[in-house]
Amino acid sequence: MSVLQKMKNAVRSRSIHVSYVDTGSCNGCDIEVLACLSPRYDLEQYGIYVHNNPREADVLLVIGCCTPQWEDKLRSIWEKIPEPKVAIAIGNCPVSGCVFNRDGGYVNPPAEKHIPIAATVPGCPPRPTEIIRAILSLAPQVFEDYEEKKE
């Protein structure tokens, strides 16, 4: 790997772009993700930036219990994210369906059935610190040899 590529890898690893998708939640996990942006947790101090365009994302946060209406959309969003990329399941919903997974419930968890999930952050809902920790723990996986993996 050239020196230039190594420098690009180092710089890029301090700029992690995150998108999130809610596949049917109670809104509890969404609020915890939004709390990550608040001055108390200040996500951007770690070089993590949240925005809505999956084409610019490195990490996809998946929230909610995967209702059937969201299956195709979830796959479509995942396919729009360029390599290298990872998805993280936030909360119990994308893992088990949580409180929505009961007789007569219209849900189809886990999210892993629909797209590859690299990590899960359990909880109902999980704390913002746990969400931030999961993103940071997967960053080396995304950014190791980033420039080469992109090609």
Ligand code: SF4
């Ligand atoms: S895991 Fe709990 S808090 Fe999060 S969306 Fe599901 S029910 Fe709501």
